[in-house]
Amino acid sequence: MSITISFREIVKKYGETTVIPELSLQIGKGEFFTLLGPSGCGKTTLLRMIAGFNSIEGGKLEFNDRVMNQVAPGKRNIGMVFQNYAIFPHLNVSQNVEFGLQNRKMEKSERIRRVNEILKVVQIEQYRDRMPKNLSGGQQQRVALARAIVIRPDVLLMDEPLSNLDAQLRVDMREAIKEVQREVGITTVYVTHDQEEAMAVSDRIAVMKSGVIQHVGTPREIYQRPANLFVATFIGRTNIMDGVLSADEDGTADLRIGGSYSERIPGLKLDEARGASQHVKLSVRPEEFVLSDDGHGLAGRIVSSVFLGLNTHLNVELENGQQVEIIQPSAGSNGMEPGETVRLKVVPHKINVYDASGEENFTRGTSL
Numbered sequence: 001m002s003i004t005i006s007f008r009e010i011v012k013k014y015g016e017t018t019v020i021p022e023l024s025l026q027i028g029k030g031e032f033f034t035l036l037g038p039s040g041c042g043k044t045t046l047l048r049m050i051a052g053f054n055s056i057e058g059g060k061l062e063f064n065d066r067v068m069n070q071v072a073p074g075k076r077n078i079g080m081v082f083q084n085y086a087i088f089p090h091l092n093v094s095q096n097v098e099f100g101l102q103n104r105k106m107e108k109s110e111r112i113r114r115v116n117e118i119l120k121v122v123q124i125e126q127y128r129d130r131m132p133k134n135l136s137g138g139q140q141q142r143v144a145l146a147r148a149i150v151i152r153p154d155v156l157l158m159d160e161p162l163s164n165l166d167a168q169l170r171v172d173m174r175e176a177i178k179e180v181q182r183e184v185g186i187t188t189v190y191v192t193h194d195q196e197e198a199m200a201v202s203d204r205i206a207v208m209k210s211g212v213i214q215h216v217g218t219p220r221e222i223y224q225r226p227a228n229l230f231v232a233t234f235i236g237r238t239n240i241m242d243g244v245l246s247a248d249e250d251g252t253a254d255l256r257i258g259g260s261y262s263e264r265i266p267g268l269k270l271d272e273a274r275g276a277s278q279h280v281k282l283s284v285r286p287e288e289f290v291l292s293d294d295g296h297g298l299a300g301r302i303v304s305s306v307f308l309g310l311n312t313h314l315n316v317e318l319e320n321g322q323q324v325e326i327i328q329p330s331a332g333s334n335g336m337e338p339g340e341t342v343r344l345k346v347v348p349h350k351i352n353v354y355d356a357s358g359e360e361n362f363t364r365g366t367s368l
């Protein structure tokens with residue numbers, strides 16, 4: 001059975017140091033939910049709280065409506081997969097997978113049925129009699145995954161499960177993990193510091209910094225409307241620029257970038273408090289610039305141009321000396337050579353506009 005997980009004003013302290021201050025979060029039934037953030041932000045700490053390996057110093061952790069704070073790890077019905085596969089070297093593949101069922105007083109025939117079923121799901125049936133030392137890293141990780149889900153856990157926890165694998169295998173395995181999770185439908189909490197991996201596998205992602213959740217959303221929401229500048233720069237590549245925001249006669253936001261270029265931001269209305277012109281920070285993704293041919297836009301000079309097949313990556317120096325990174329479809333950027341001057345525009349509805357501190361996204365909620 002799949003469950004919801006709720007953190008209600010959860011606090012984690014190590015001695016006098018608070019590493020998670022009053023965090024609230026709901027993870028839905030059957031959801032693939034990822035905790036993402038830089039090293040030391042508290043991802044593993046939260047995961048260990050779900051598993052019951054960490055004490056909780058304040059607030060409540062609930063599985064459905066049941067408070068779990070004091071429930072022993074062995075009584076939580078959790079499956080876990082970690083970075084070091086932790087499979088038994090002296091047991092073959094099917095024995096490894098069966099191991100978790102042996103403590104569960106289950107008939108041998110039922111155990112074999114379940115093991116066979118799971119080996120099929122993770123696609124390692126053909127290796128059932130092999131010893132772990134004769135398996136590749138990816139195959140070993142499939143065994144670990146099979147062992148975690150064969151017990152039919154309520155929750156599947158994974159902490160950087162792919163970080164020991166080489167780059168291509170990571171990509172293959174993340175697809176496999178996503179498929180298996182979809183098939184078995186277990187509420188899954190996944191920890192990684194790799195934003196691309198998080199985007200590839202997750203239904204929703206929580207981006208964390210210093211024990212505080214910065215943004216919870218789908219991969220698309222987090223990429224397209226990051227809650228603050230930290231999230232904008234942590235997820236994907238972006239250019240941070242200065243701008244001045246003011247209101248038109250009808251209250252629509254007018255954004256000035258550089259001396260003579262401005263755009264109206266559709267859907268962004270400024271109330272009186274915000275209407276006076278103010279300095280803002282902008283996040284513009286490399287693919288959100290448009291090379292303009294009408295003589296308007298930000299003036300710049302191409303510093304470098306790298307043809308990468310489908311796309312061409314340009315570095316352009318603006319008049320104020322800032323260099324911005326631009327990605328254009330190669331088909332439209334023939335002849336863009338270093339030294340050439342260009343005019344750049346931004347796509348007004350795609351740009352993200354933040355207050356000067358970078359904490360508040362004025363464009364959040366406007367349509368894309």
Ligand SMILES: Nc1ncnc2c1ncn2[C@@H]1O[C@H](COP(=O)(O)OP(=O)(O)OP(=O)(O)O)[C@@H](O)[C@H]1O
Nearest residue numbers: 014019037038039040041042043044045046192193
């Ligand atoms: N047993 C402990 N005693 C004291 N402080 C700890 C302990 N475990 C973790 N911390 C601190 O808690 C904070 C969060 O650590 P945590 O391991 O959860 O981070 P993380 O986001 O998982 O990092 P990483 O990606 O490096 O694994 C860090 O500042 C860490 O130093």
